Amino acid sequence: MEWLTRAGFVLLGLIVGGVAGFFIARWYFKKQLEENPPINEDMIRAMYMSMGRKPSEAQIRQVMQNVNKNKPKGKNK
Template identity: 40%
Template structure:
């Protein structure tokens, strides 16, 4: 009986570690995406340039702030 209990405890510990690791990794990736969004200043400039506009630095920063605030609001809704 002790060997069965030992195997069962190993399996439970492995599953617990896997679940805990996945939750921790998910939280860290979400925080990284909020802190460093994949869309940066150069990408915003290129997008605005492709629409035929020459954006000022103020406009680029405004768009980035809007994107970040929208991402934070979407995160709070979930």
């Protein structure tokens, strides 16, 4: 019967650790997105302007398409 109690505690520890790890990872990911937001059209315009160029809307759309095409697979918003 002692081994059953130990197995129960191990299983409970794994479940609690998994849930805690999920929420910690979620918090860390949100923090990273706030500190380093994904690129947007305004950032692309600023990048072109810093290089001394005036981008056309077609160039901005093309850069955004390339960025979105090369994103890692997963949940994209």
